[in-house]
Amino acid sequence: MKRNFLILITILLALPAFAQQLPLYTLYREHNFIINPAIAGSEDRGSVNASYRYQWTKIEGAPQTMSASYRTPIPKYNLGVGGHVVNDKTGPTSYTGLTGAVSYHIDFRKINPFSWAKFLRKSHIAVGLSFSVSQYRLNSSELLLDQPNDALINSSNNTRFTPNAGMGIYYYYDKFYLGYSAPSLIPLNVNFSEGGTISNLKREMHHYIVLGGKIPLGKDYQPKLTLEPMAWFRTVKGAPFQVDGYLRLRYKNLFWVGTGFRSSMTLLADAGFVIGDKIQIGYAYDQQLNSVRSFTGSTHEVVLSYLFKPVKKKTKRI
Numbered sequence: 001m002k003r004n005f006l007i008l009i010t011i012l013l014a015l016p017a018f019a020q021q022l023p024l025y026t027l028y029r030e031h032n033f034i035i036n037p038a039i040a041g042s043e044d045r046g047s048v049n050a051s052y053r054y055q056w057t058k059i060e061g062a063p064q065t066m067s068a069s070y071r072t073p074i075p076k077y078n079l080g081v082g083g084h085v086v087n088d089k090t091g092p093t094s095y096t097g098l099t100g101a102v103s104y105h106i107d108f109r110k111i112n113p114f115s116w117a118k119f120l121r122k123s124h125i126a127v128g129l130s131f132s133v134s135q136y137r138l139n140s141s142e143l144l145l146d147q148p149n150d151a152l153i154n155s156s157n158n159t160r161f162t163p164n165a166g167m168g169i170y171y172y173y174d175k176f177y178l179g180y181s182a183p184s185l186i187p188l189n190v191n192f193s194e195g196g197t198i199s200n201l202k203r204e205m206h207h208y209i210v211l212g213g214k215i216p217l218g219k220d221y222q223p224k225l226t227l228e229p230m231a232w233f234r235t236v237k238g239a240p241f242q243v244d245g246y247l248r249l250r251y252k253n254l255f256w257v258g259t260g261f262r263s264s265m266t267l268l269a270d271a272g273f274v275i276g277d278k279i280q281i282g283y284a285y286d287q288q289l290n291s292v293r294s295f296t297g298s299t300h301e302v303v304l305s306y307l308f309k310p311v312k313k314k315t316k317r318i
Contacts, residue, residue: 037101038128041080046072058297103128
């Protein structure tokens with residue numbers, strides 16, 4: 001137990017220099033609204049999603065992330081709205097974030113300068129804003145201490161509440177999408193103090209870019225097979241630039257299989273299926289390919305979604 005804890009602490013201490021500070025997802029397509037608020041309303045139906053991610057299975061106290069989200073379009077006003085809650089726990093630290101989001105969508109067909117090109121007539125652009133409050137917790141009872149009977153530290157269970165905001169831009173049409181988002185515009189600087197000792201938790205502003213699309217395989221109006229390439233770029237102060245590349249093969253709207261690679265030397269794989277055009281279940285598996293894989297183990301992620309009935313979109317002329 002102590003060895004695993006020390007490995008975890010070593011990895012976490014390196015986070016500001018080597019990794020992202022916000023929860024990571026392999027099933028990005030199913031979690032894209034959590035990353036970018038402008039995506040709310042871009043689909044023709046609302047959905048409810050719940051997910052669980054268990055990272056580094058061989059390390060006790062390794063990151064575990066649970067999330068639930070809801071989003072839906074409001075065609076009458078060219079809006080999308082939604083909200084999500086995320087609970088992330090790593091060792092003795094954890095946080096819960098509650099977020100609400102709204103987005104506004106512009107249909108290029110209603111803008112005369114863009115009405116001549118076919119792909120532009122099918123294009124939309126959306127801007128979104130999110131507002132959140134997070135509760136950060138430090139549970140000292142889970143710490144391994146040099147002096148286990150230190151009552152001062154053992155009684156230290158700190159909680160802090162912090163507000164934040166995010167923004168996103170999302171361009172999309174039927175076979176391509178491109179988005180940028182900054183889900184935490186306000187840098188975090190939280191102090192936990194007890195008995196004259198101060199512990200500091202900092203989180204920097206993150207920047208995300210995603211692009212992807214759909215490539216029909218076949219000449220039919222509704223091809224049975226579709227390739228879905230996607231790339232996800234991430235950067236934060238103090239960490240190297242990171243990128244994930246994915247390729248998913250979908251059969252109609254019944255099931256998919258996919259694979260990818262993360263620049264942190266991680267192999268990705270996912271699969272999922274849809275039941276009755278309403279219930280969607282997805283699973284992802286991560287395996288590091290570098291020298292620490294024997295200590296960290298693998299990562300597992302599952303998501304369950306309920307898809308509401310499609311709604312007819314109506315757009316206002318700009």
